[in-house]
Amino acid sequence: MPVSDMQLILETAGSLKEILTREIKKVPTLRGKSIVTLFYEPSTRTRTSFEMAGKYMSADTSSITVATSSVVKGESLKDTALTIQAMGADMVIMRHSVSGSCHFLARILDCSVVNAGDGMHEHPSQGLLDMFTIQQHKGGHLEGLKVAIIGDVQHSRVARSNIWGLTKMGADVHVAGPATLIPPEIEQIPGVTAHDRVEDAIRGADVVNVLRLQRERQQKGLFPTIREYSRIYGVNRERLALAKDDVTVMHPGPMNRGVEITSEVADSDHAVIEEQVTNGVAIRMALLYLLLGGAEA
Numbered sequence: 001m002p003v004s005d006m007q008l009i010l011e012t013a014g015s016l017k018e019i020l021t022r023e024i025k026k027v028p029t030l031r032g033k034s035i036v037t038l039f040y041e042p043s044t045r046t047r048t049s050f051e052m053a054g055k056y057m058s059a060d061t062s063s064i065t066v067a068t069s070s071v072v073k074g075e076s077l078k079d080t081a082l083t084i085q086a087m088g089a090d091m092v093i094m095r096h097s098v099s100g101s102c103h104f105l106a107r108i109l110d111c112s113v114v115n116a117g118d119g120m121h122e123h124p125s126q127g128l129l130d131m132f133t134i135q136q137h138k139g140g141h142l143e144g145l146k147v148a149i150i151g152d153v154q155h156s157r158v159a160r161s162n163i164w165g166l167t168k169m170g171a172d173v174h175v176a177g178p179a180t181l182i183p184p185e186i187e188q189i190p191g192v193t194a195h196d197r198v199e200d201a202i203r204g205a206d207v208v209n210v211l212r213l214q215r216e217r218q219q220k221g222l223f224p225t226i227r228e229y230s231r232i233y234g235v236n237r238e239r240l241a242l243a244k245d246d247v248t249v250m251h252p253g254p255m256n257r258g259v260e261i262t263s264e265v266a267d268s269d270h271a272v273i274e275e276q277v278t279n280g281v282a283i284r285m286a287l288l289y290l291l292l293g294g295a296e297a
């Protein structure tokens, strides 16, 4: 995604966020537009925030739960998507375990397709909401900031979308975690430095973004034990003290408290984890508005 597109989405989210503070959170912007969420993997934040974003802008939203859909009777992704489009959907928002599946859908459908997370590849709206949150805490800019991304980078689409977005916007990204969970090619991306020790990534950081340990995507043997992982790679108060005094702590959720992050850090004044969720609604409103060509908000 070009920098100009990211800037437009971030600016649009900045304008639309005000709607979330109104007593009546409803504007007619997307009246008559139909949005369908199609999630092949579990979600609390992404799915609900896309649906709430649509409802706040007066779109008609429907949700397909794969477990109770014709997918369980063997219907293919392609046939499922064409069926949704045939009902008149203007947009399909999909999460799928296979990397590239949203790109596949975008090539076969005429309506808009939004990637809500595809395998280990990308989670673009999470990357955007994370950048938006950082901007709000760091004087509106990303350029020159040291952002530490800690943990299971290998299996994290959140990490990939953050890294692509942040480096394009001029941030300095430092990653750390077990060598088995850091992709070796990561340092080939300009602006990314990989560290063996979490302490080295966190030292002097403006932002620490902690990743969920994705046990459901891992084969066995990538690290000794959860207790060992937490002891060596977990973000705790002592490690956080190495960052700048005004460090911002982020986590995309859902959190494994006591594994990749201690409750002491997650509940500290530095943490903006719930704010990330609120900003997720603003970013998703911006995406719906820009893609569905809404009227004035």
Ligand code: CP
Residues within 6 Å of the ligand: 042, 043, 044, 045, 046, 047, 117, 123, 126, 252, 253, 254
């Ligand atoms: N951050 C994130 O994608 O959360 P969900 O899995 O709850 O959507």
